[in-house]
Structures are given as structure tokens and as C-alpha cells.
Amino acid sequence: AQSVTQPDIHITVSEGASLELRCNYSYGATPYLFWYVQSPGQGLQLLLKYFSGDTLVQGIKGFEAEFKRSQSSFNLRKPSVHWSDAAEYFCAVGGNTGGFKTIFGAGTRLFVKA
Amino acid sequence: SQTIHQWPATLVQPVGSPLSLECTVEGTSNPNLYWYRQAAGRGLQLLFYSIGIGQISSEVPQNLSASRPQDRQFILSSKKLLLSDSGFYLCAWSVGQGSYNEQFFGPGTRLTVL
Numbered sequence: 001a002q003s004v005t006q007p008d009i010h011i012t013v014s015e016g017a018s019l020e021l022r023c024n025y026s027y028g029a030t031p032y033l034f035w036y037v038q039s040p041g042q043g044l045q046l047l048l049k050y051f052s053g054d055t056l057v058q059g060i061k062g063f064e065a066e067f068k069r070s071q072s073s074f075n076l077r078k079p080s081v082h083w084s085d086a087a088e089y090f091c092a093v094g095g096n097t098g099g100f101k102t103i104f105g106a107g108t109r110l111f112v113k114a
Numbered sequence: 115s116q117t118i119h120q121w122p123a124t125l126v127q128p129v130g131s132p133l134s135l136e137c138t139v140e141g142t143s144n145p146n147l148y149w150y151r152q153a154a155g156r157g158l159q160l161l162f163y164s165i166g167i168g169q170i171s172s173e174v175p176q177n178l179s180a181s182r183p184q185d186r187q188f189i190l191s192s193k194k195l196l197l198s199d200s201g202f203y204l205c206a207w208s209v210g211q212g213s214y215n216e217q218f219f220g221p222g223t224r225l226t227v228l
Contacts, residue, residue: 032213041202041222042221042222043206043219043220044158044217044219045219046218049216094212094214095214099212100163100171100211100213101163101173102213104157104158105157106157107158
């Protein structure tokens with residue numbers, strides 16, 4: 001079955017500290033992987049996406065993610081967190097087979113403390 | 115450039131009343147359209163998606179319905195709202211014959227059913 005698991009419901013980091021948000025997926029075909037961010041009361045915005053090629057992808061706002069096929073993971077990282085990064089983060093997987101539905105994880109809420 | 119609009123932004127409705135939420139997309143043709151719901155503190159639940167005018171796929175059996183009267187218009191409706199219909203409703207669009215492209219989300223509608 002196709003699924004996305006974000007094991008951490010919420011994470012708290014100090015401003016300036018590094019961040020890693022975990023994402024594991026199960027997908028029966030070549031995965032297309034996404035990270036979205038949602039600020040409170042807003043829609044989702046794409047941070048970055050992986051289709052093929054270099055397994056380390058750069059996104060907006062200083063975020064990056066690494067695709068590890070052997071671990072079925074696509075973890076999101078940022079070397080130094082800013083207070084404005086406090087939001088909810090969603091990992092998602094799609095593909096060019098199996099229809100039009102993108103599978104979203106349950107989300108990880110990031111809290112940033114001063 | 116493409117934009118997506120949702121209205122209203124906020125809605126408070128009594129139990130048993132009807133509902134109509136509208137979503138329109140500008141700047142693209144024949145988009146795939148999606149309705150999602152977020153209950154408080156929970157992830158995204160796909161409600162409906164549409165790959166063309168009059169083509170609606172329902173993901174969750176419930177008292178909601180969706181329609182696509184025009185290429186870039188997607189409407190979410192209910193004849194009688196339930197308390198459990200409260201939540202944050204997001205419309206999104208994408209292009210392509212699959213789920214390999216990113217989705218672009220609207221600003222959302224906060225629905226409270228009392």
C-alpha cells in the first residue's frame with residue numbers, strides 16, 4: 001500500500017539549531033517526493049521536490065532534503081532554524097502511475113524556542 | 115502566472131444548514147482539482163478530486179459533494195452540515211496525467227459548524 005509516515009508529531013528546536021524532519025514512504029513505483037510547509041491558517045507551500053538525479057535537493061528558505069532509496073526515506077534538513085520556520089511540515093509522495101492522488105503524511109509541527 | 119482563489123475565508127454555519135465553498139484557478143487550463151479537509155491538529159484528508167469538467171472522484175463517503183461546472187471552478191457542497199464537518203478546507207490544483215507534479219494550494223476556508 002502507498003503511504004507516507006512522519007514519525008514525529010511535533011518537534012521543538014532552539015533558534016539557530018539544526019533541524020531534521022523525518023519522512024518514510026511506501027510506494028510501488030518510482031516515487032516523486034515533496035515537502036510542503038503550512039503556516040497557521042494558511043494553505044500549503046512547496047519547499048522542495050525530488051524526481052530523479054542528485055539525491056540531495058535544495059529548496060526554498062534554506063531547506064534541503066536527501067532521498068535515500070535503500071531506506072525509503074526523504075528527510076528534510078535545515079542547518080540553522082529561524083523563528084519564522086515555526087509551522088507544520090508535510091511530506092508527500094506521488095508518481096506517474098496509480099492515478100492522480102498525492103499521498104500526504106500526517107505532518108510534523110515545528111516549534112522554535114528563543 | 116497562476117493563482118488560486120477560495121471563498122469565503124471563514125464561515126460559521128448552524129448544524130443542518132447547506133454549504134457551498136468555491137475555488138477558482140487562474141492562469142492554467144485543464145488543471146486537476148482537489149478538495150482537502152484538515153480537522154484540528156490532523157493531517158490532510160483528500161475529499162474529492164477532478165481531472166476534468168463534470169468528472170469527480172470521491173474519496174470519503176460523507177454528506178459532502180463536489181462539482182466542477184467549469185474548467186477552472188471547483189465547488190464543495192453539502193445539503194445539511196454536521197458538527198463533524200468543521201475544519202479547514204483547502205482547494206488545490208496540479209497539472210499532468212498523474213500525481214508527479216506539485217500541487218498548488220489555495221488559502222483555505224475555515225468552517226465552524228455550531
